[in-house]
Amino acid sequence: MATKTVKKIVPQPHQMKVLNSTKRYILMVAGVQTGKTVTGAIWLYLQINKNPTAEFIIGAPNYKTLEQSTMQKFFDLFPVKTLGHFDKQRMVLTGKSGFKIWFRSLDDPDSIEGISAKAVWLDEAGKMKRKAWVNAMGRVSATNGRILLTTTPYALNFVYTNLFKPWKDKQKGFDEIDVFQYSSIDNKYFNKQAYTDGQRMLSPAEFARRYNGSFTKLEGQVYADLFDFSGDIKPGVVVDTLPEFEYVLGGVDWGWNDPAVVIPVGVTATDDVYLLTEFYKSKTPLEQIREVAGSYMTKYKVGYYYAGKDQPGNIKYLQTHGVACNKANNDIDWGTGVVRGLIMLDKLHIHSSCINTMDEFRTYQYTGDENNQSEKPLDENNHAMDAIRYALASHPAIPMILQQRQYLDKVEEKDPETVRFWQLVEQDIQETRTQANNGGYNTDEFYDSINDDII
Numbered sequence: 001m002a003t004k005t006v007k008k009i010v011p012q013p014h015q016m017k018v019l020n021s022t023k024r025y026i027l028m029v030a031g032v033q034t035g036k037t038v039t040g041a042i043w044l045y046l047q048i049n050k051n052p053t054a055e056f057i058i059g060a061p062n063y064k065t066l067e068q069s070t071m072q073k074f075f076d077l078f079p080v081k082t083l084g085h086f087d088k089q090r091m092v093l094t095g096k097s098g099f100k101i102w103f104r105s106l107d108d109p110d111s112i113e114g115i116s117a118k119a120v121w122l123d124e125a126g127k128m129k130r131k132a133w134v135n136a137m138g139r140v141s142a143t144n145g146r147i148l149l150t151t152t153p154y155a156l157n158f159v160y161t162n163l164f165k166p167w168k169d170k171q172k173g174f175d176e177i178d179v180f181q182y183s184s185i186d187n188k189y190f191n192k193q194a195y196t197d198g199q200r201m202l203s204p205a206e207f208a209r210r211y212n213g214s215f216t217k218l219e220g221q222v223y224a225d226l227f228d229f230s231g232d233i234k235p236g237v238v239v240d241t242l243p244e245f246e247y248v249l250g251g252v253d254w255g256w257n258d259p260a261v262v263i264p265v266g267v268t269a270t271d272d273v274y275l276l277t278e279f280y281k282s283k284t285p286l287e288q289i290r291e292v293a294g295s296y297m298t299k300y301k302v303g304y305y306y307a308g309k310d311q312p313g314n315i316k317y318l319q320t321h322g323v324a325c326n327k328a329n330n331d332i333d334w335g336t337g338v339v340r341g342l343i344m345l346d347k348l349h350i351h352s353s354c355i356n357t358m359d360e361f362r363t364y365q366y367t368g369d370e371n372n373q374s375e376k377p378l379d380e381n382n383h384a385m386d387a388i389r390y391a392l393a394s395h396p397a398i399p400m401i402l403q404q405r406q407y408l409d410k411v412e413e414k415d416p417e418t419v420r421f422w423q424l425v426e427q428d429i430q431e432t433r434t435q436a437n438n439g440g441y442n443t444d445e446f447y448d449s450i451n452d453d454i455i
C-alpha cells in the first residue's frame with residue numbers, strides 16, 4: 001500500500017506521541033475535538049502498513065457513532081477506492097494487499113467474535129461495555145496484536161479500571177499500557193472560544209471531563225459517596241480478606257440477556273457489611289443459579305436470599321429446591337437509601353473479587369443531565385446494584401443498623417411508606433435479630449404482615 005493515499009493531514013505533536021507509542025495497549029483519553037478520531041484512523045492505517053495481509057477491527061460504541069463519525073473520518077482520510085473494496089452488507093473492507101478491516105458496533109460486544117485481529121481500534125471506548133474490552137483482548141491474543149482506545153472519559157468504566165488506573169498506580173501489567181491525556185486546546189484547530197465558554201458554563205467536574213479529558217467524580221452517580229475526588233473507590237472499602245460474620249444474607253437479580261447476579265452479604269458484630277463475592281453471568285439456566293445460591297449457603301453460610309419479585313416462578317423453584325429465598329423489597333428509593341446510608345457511615349466493604357459489582361458502582365447513574373436530574377436511577381448497569389439492594393434493604397436487620405446510628409431519620413421524613421415499614425420493623429426487630437443469627441428468620445410471616453403496602 002502506498003502512503004500517498006493519505007490525504008494531506010499532518011499529525012500534530014500530541015497526536016505524534018500516540019502514533020509513536022510502541023506499547024501493546026494504548027489509551028488516548030482526551031477532551032472533545034482533540035483529534036482522537038483522526039489519531040485513531042492514522043494509527044490503524046499504520047498498523048495495516050506493517051501487516052498488509054492481516055485482519056483489523058474498528059469499533060464504536062453504537063452504529064450511529066460508527067457510521068457517522070468513526071468510519072466517516074476514516075474514509076475521509078483513506079478513501080475506500082484507494083484501499084480496496086467495501087462490502088456494506090458485511091461491514092468489511094477487503095484491501096488490495098489482502099487485509100481486512102471489520103467495522104463493528106460494539107453495543108453487541110460479541111459481534112467481533114471469531115475475528116483474529118492484528119490491531120483493534122476502539123473509538124469512544126468510554127461508552128462501551130466491559131465485555132467489548134474483554135472480547136477485543138481475545139481477538140488480538142493469538143496474533144500478539146495491539147489495541148488503541150480513543151475516548152473522552154464519559155464514565156468510570158473499564159477504561160478507568162482496566163487501563164487508566166493500573167497505568168497510574170503502576171499495577172501488574174502497567175508496562176504494556178501507554179496512556180496519553182490531552183485537553184481540547186492541544187488541537188490547534190480547536191475553537192478556543194468553545195473552551196472558554198465551557199469553562200464558564202459547566203461545573204468544574206464536567207468541564208475537566210469534557211474538555212481536559214480528566215477522570216473526575218461524575219455528576220449524577222447514585223453512589224457518589226463511595227468515591228474520592230479523583231474517582232477512586234475510597235480507601236478501606238475494598239478488602240482482600242474477610243472477617244467473621246454474625247449472619248449472612250444474599251441478593252439475587254434475575255437476568256437472561258442481562259447477567260443474572262447472586263451476591264452474599266455478611267454482617268459483622270460491629271455492624272460492618274461486606275459484599276463477599278459475586279456470581280455475575282448472562283444466559284445462566286435457573287438450575288445453575290440454584291446451584292450457586294446453594295453453594296454459597298454452604299461456603300458463606302448464607303441464611304436467606306432475597307430475589308427480584310419479577311420472577312415469582314423462579315423464587316418458588318429455589319424455595320422448593322433447598323434455597324431459602326423470598327421476594328425482595330423493590331422500593332428503589334428505600335433500597336438505594338439503605339445502601340447509601342451504609343456508604344455514608346463507612347460500613348460498606350467490598351471484596352476485591354467483586355469486579356463487575358465495582359464497575360456497576362462506578363457507572364450507576366441517575367437519569368437526566370446534572371441540571372435536570374430525575375429521582376430514578378437509569379435502568380442500566382444495575383444488575384449487581386439490584387442484587388445488593390435486595391439483600392441489604394429487604395431484611396430489617398440491616399436497615400436497623402442505620403436507624404440505630406441515626407442515619408434513617410431522613411428517610412422516615414421523606415417517605416411515609418417507609419415510616420410504616422419502620423414501625424413494623426421495630427415491632428419485629430428483637431425477634432428478627434435472634435432468628436437471623438440462627439439463619440432461620442421467617443420472612444414469609446414478616447412479608448405477610450406488611451404485604452403489598454410497601455413491596
Ligand SMILES: Nc1ncnc2c1ncn2[C@@H]1O[C@H](COP(=O)(O)OP(=O)(O)OP(=O)(O)O)[C@@H](O)[C@H]1O
Binds near residue numbers: 009034035073190
Ligand atoms: N492533524 C490534524 N490536522 C488537521 N486537522 C485536524 C488534525 N487532527 C484533527 N483535526 C481536525 O480537528 C477536528 C477534531 O478532530 P477529531 O474529530 O479527530 O477529534 P475528536 O477528538 O475525535 O472529536 P470528538 O470529541 O468530536 O469525537 C476535526 O475537524 C479534524 O479534522
Ligand SMILES: [Mg+2]
Binds near residue numbers: 038069
Ligand atoms: Mg471522535
